[in-house]
Amino acid sequence: GAVVSQHPSRVICKSGTSVKIECRSLDFQATTMFWYRQFPKKSLMLMATSNEGSKATYEQGVEKDKFLINHASLTLSTLTVTSAHPEDSSFYICSARPAGDREVTEAFFGQGTRLTVV
């Protein structure tokens, strides 16, 4: 089946630094990717929708300048957490869907990135 690769799986960074997380669709083209944040034992909260070649669409309450999203190609989207603070520590996970206007029966997720800001 289709594979989405997310890197890194774990990262520890110092407060004030920036961290980039990559989400790649390995065997299909994804015009749309989604970025989620998940707190321990909680639901996935959609942060933003990443569209190839255009600006991301952020959900209400998500700081655009803090969570920079770039979707430069049909197989890669990146999330950069800028000036990270301990409250940004969380599990971030991306999902991607194959391109094409058709019924989608499955969404593919990356393995997730556990970010710890110290």
Add this chain to the structure above:
Amino acid sequence: AQKITQTQPGMFVQEKEAVTLDCTYDTSDPSYGLFWYKQPSSGEMIFLIYQGSYDQQNATEGRYSLNFQKARKSANLVISASQLGDSAMYFCAMREGYTNAGKSTFGDGTTLTVKP
């Protein structure tokens, strides 16, 4: 606005028995898709089963079946012959519309524990 409700924070089931995880949803969009995912402690999201709003029959995938009751707006997941490896968190999700651009809304999840 869409909403997904999973009312069971935690469930226990004996190995080899069947278990039903509840999910109700609310939407005004006639076109939508319903998903169930499994999230083990490793964190990865594993797709289990899908039901489209226009599908006439309940979806089945191996030991997983989705009990789709459209009038009641429920989409319960049934796992037959539970295995120890089924212990995980399970999420019900709904996607707006019928294309790949629709956003998905997730329920709060149910933690399933399979007892030997």
